[in-house]
Amino acid sequence: MKTKQTASDKRTVLVLGSNGFIGREFVKELLSNKREDDQFYFLNRTLPAQKIDGVHYFTGDFTHFDWTSLPCSPDIVVHFARNSSKRGRKLGRLLASVKGYFGNKRLLNYLSKQNKQCRVFYLSGSLMYGNHTEVVTEKTPLQPISFAKEYIHAEQPFLTNTKKNTAVTFVRVPWVLGNGSWFDAFYLKKIKIEQVVPIYGDGSNQMAFILNQDIAKCMVHLLDIPFHPIVNLAYDYYITQAEFSQLIANKLQLPLKTIPLQTFERAIKEAFTSSIKLGSELDDCAFILEHLSAKEKIDHFLGQIDISVV
Numbered sequence: 001m002k003t004k005q006t007a008s009d010k011r012t013v014l015v016l017g018s019n020g021f022i023g024r025e026f027v028k029e030l031l032s033n034k035r036e037d038d039q040f041y042f043l044n045r046t047l048p049a050q051k052i053d054g055v056h057y058f059t060g061d062f063t064h065f066d067w068t069s070l071p072c073s074p075d076i077v078v079h080f081a082r083n084s085s086k087r088g089r090k091l092g093r094l095l096a097s098v099k100g101y102f103g104n105k106r107l108l109n110y111l112s113k114q115n116k117q118c119r120v121f122y123l124s125g126s127l128m129y130g131n132h133t134e135v136v137t138e139k140t141p142l143q144p145i146s147f148a149k150e151y152i153h154a155e156q157p158f159l160t161n162t163k164k165n166t167a168v169t170f171v172r173v174p175w176v177l178g179n180g181s182w183f184d185a186f187y188l189k190k191i192k193i194e195q196v197v198p199i200y201g202d203g204s205n206q207m208a209f210i211l212n213q214d215i216a217k218c219m220v221h222l223l224d225i226p227f228h229p230i231v232n233l234a235y236d237y238y239i240t241q242a243e244f245s246q247l248i249a250n251k252l253q254l255p256l257k258t259i260p261l262q263t264f265e266r267a268i269k270e271a272f273t274s275s276i277k278l279g280s281e282l283d284d285c286a287f288i289l290e291h292l293s294a295k296e297k298i299d300h301f302l303g304q305i306d307i308s309v310v
């Protein structure tokens with residue numbers, strides 16, 4: 001007979017999307033805070049280039065993965081595997097999200113049938129809150145914009161979860177600073193090729209930020225603290241997109257260039273014209289988020305940018 005375990009003693013941690021931009025950073029932090037009895041299961045569609053000793057790797061699409069093939073059911077699930085679409089724009093994202101919806105429902109059903117409590121941490125984005133002039137907090141109702149308009153469908157099973165033995169925490173983050181993701185796609189590429197720093201549209205939208213490493217630190221900390229249904233993670237520091245580009249331009253000694261938004265799809269236009277000042281009413285992670293000022297952290301990140309063309 002299975003015995004009841006709690007997250008505080010023995011932990012079996014299942015990470016979905018451990019190879020991705022944010023997942024990679026999270027697992028580094030998780031493994032450096034490893035406890036003696038921890039078991040780690042990492043699931044992606046492909047194996048990572050380098051495996052880490054002591055980790056069980058699984059490959060497959062989480063939307064139809066056979067969860068009963070895991071050696072032991074997890075105490076903690078950390079979910080970075082948003083089922084996304086690289087092609088097909090809105091329709092592609094919608095289809096990927098519907099697939100994600102059924103996959104997440106299956107996962108919750110599997111977890112609810114286990115004879116133990118499980119905590120699920122789902123990484124989501126601040127686009128779910130929509131455009132606001134005021135600071136948004138965990139209490140702000142969702143009003144998805146941009147890519148979130150489609151991706152919210154995948155989150156529905158977690159948003160409406162009532163299963164008693166699965167407690168779901170949504171972790172919502174703003175613009176994530178790190179090597180990869182939107183920063184590479186929208187800034188670094190242009191900087192390297194054209195030697196200019198872009199401003200998309202009029203640049204008046206307010207942005208909030210967090211370093212990828214700080215998400216990792218906060219999320220590892222969240223695994224151990226009492227349940228919250230939603231945790232927003234961002235620095236208490238908001239600047240306009242134009243000010244952000246100016247910071248980069250100053251750092252790299254490059255000119256600014258305005259990029260008109262007309263040619264971009266609706267989701268990108270909305271992302272670059274919406275203000276989302278992500279805030280929080282919680283202070284569990286303040287000791288991480290407030291360690292060094294946000295300005296110093298962003299300055300340090302920008303100082304490490306390599307603009308040499310490979």
Ligand SMILES: NC(=O)c1ccc[n+]([C@@H]2O[C@H](COP(=O)([O-])OP(=O)(O)OC[C@H]3O[C@@H](n4cnc5c(N)ncnc54)[C@H](OP(=O)(O)O)[C@@H]3O)[C@@H](O)[C@H]2O)c1
Nearest residue numbers: 017019020021022044045046061062081082124125176181
């Ligand atoms: N990046 C940002 O700036 C940002 C900002 C706000 C919120 N977020 C949220 O953070 C989460 C993670 O973002 P990310 O930038 O780290 O994404 P990412 O780099 O695309 O990583 C996603 C990971 O999930 C895995 N994955 C995706 N679909 C899967 C599936 N169906 N089955 C199994 N594995 C699957 C991928 O594995 P394979 O490569 O093997 O397919 C990859 O390792 C997303 O939910 C995103 O909405 C990101």
